[in-house]
Amino acid sequence: MNGKQVGKTPFSGSVPLCAVIEVGKDREKVDVELEHNGRVEYMVENKNATSSGTWANTASYVNESYKSNGNSFTDNRDGKKYKTVTIGTQTWMAENLNYNTNGSKCYNNDPSYCSKYGRLYNWNTAMKACPAGWHLPTKDEYGKLDDFVGGAKTAGIFLKATNGWNSNGNGTDTYGFSALPGGSGKADGSFDSVGDGGRWWSSTEGPSASAYYGRMGYNYEYMFHFYNNKFLLFSVRCVKD
Numbered sequence: 001m002n003g004k005q006v007g008k009t010p011f012s013g014s015v016p017l018c019a020v021i022e023v024g025k026d027r028e029k030v031d032v033e034l035e036h037n038g039r040v041e042y043m044v045e046n047k048n049a050t051s052s053g054t055w056a057n058t059a060s061y062v063n064e065s066y067k068s069n070g071n072s073f074t075d076n077r078d079g080k081k082y083k084t085v086t087i088g089t090q091t092w093m094a095e096n097l098n099y100n101t102n103g104s105k106c107y108n109n110d111p112s113y114c115s116k117y118g119r120l121y122n123w124n125t126a127m128k129a130c131p132a133g134w135h136l137p138t139k140d141e142y143g144k145l146d147d148f149v150g151g152a153k154t155a156g157i158f159l160k161a162t163n164g165w166n167s168n169g170n171g172t173d174t175y176g177f178s179a180l181p182g183g184s185g186k187a188d189g190s191f192d193s194v195g196d197g198g199r200w201w202s203s204t205e206g207p208s209a210s211a212y213y214g215r216m217g218y219n220y221e222y223m224f225h226f227y228n229n230k231f232l233l234f235s236v237r238c239v240k241d
Contacts, residue, residue: 075099075131084240085176088148090141091240094178096200097121099129105233107183107194116164117182117194123211123230126201130238137239139204139212139225146223149175155223156216166195169218179216185233199234 002020022029071084073093083094096118103125107113121129126136137145146152149159160171161178171179183194193199197217204212206227213234215224228234 073134077131083176083178085178087145087175087177090144092137092145092177093134093238094176096180096182097129097236097238099131101125101129104129105185107185107191113182113194117180118235120182120185120191120233121201121236122233123201126234126236127203129236133241134238135241136201136203136236139202141239142202142212142214142223142225145177152223152225154221156221159223160216164195165218167218169196181216181218182235187229187231191233199228199232200237201234 001022020029071086072081073084074081078099080098082097085092085094098114098118100114100119104119104121106119107117130136145159146155149155156179157171158174159177159179160169160173161180162170162173164170164180166181179198181193181195181198183191183197184199185191195218197215200214202212202214206212209230210227211230212225212227215226216222217224
């Protein structure tokens with residue numbers, strides 16, 4: 001890309017909109033026109049292998065609809081300040097909520113984890129934890145977020161922070177969402193997956209005392225969505241009313 005090697009085929013990643021792209025041993029030039037949030041696939045064949053590449057736009061495409069521009073919000077309840085980012089028509093906190101209330105814990109009950117990852121909340125607490133003017137996102141609001149960044153199958157690439165994920169499982173943080181792997185808490189008081197994965201509650205309920213949530217991991221590009229037990233402790237991202 002622009003004369004520099006950025007990966008080996010098969011390659012899936014992000015490139016600037018105006019990049020000159022070359023693929024394969026013979027550096028065959030790819031003639032494409034990338035649009036905002038667009039995706040292109042290109043295949044080149046040679047005697048030894050078939051190589052393919054998939055590209056999508058990156059933060060080098062400056063669009064004020066998803067640049068944070070240093071915006072922030074102060075929670076009047078405790079004075080904590082949170083970075084915010086507008087992605088499409090939604091404004092999100094660009095950090096996990098860290099409001100200390102009954103029904104929430106720090107990972108391993110260690111305050112240093114709260115400073116980095118925010119607190120972990122059971123679902124009932126998460127439903128009322130966001131400050132005035134903000135709320136726990138619905139399933140549909142997560143869907144809008146996924147759609148804007150190119151779909152759930154690759155949302156993890158663009159929403160994960162550029163550092164903090166184990167085994168170099170970082171993302172590009174293209175939209176300034178800066179998702180971090182805060183792990184989760186269990187009913188028996190144990191914790192797991194900090195550094196490996198992040199889980200975030202939604203306000204949408206599911207069957208049998210469950211609720212919908214989003215999940216990202218260090219070892220995959222997806223933003224998975226499932227239902228899980230409400231007593232589990234997950235992170236919270238608030239979205240503006």
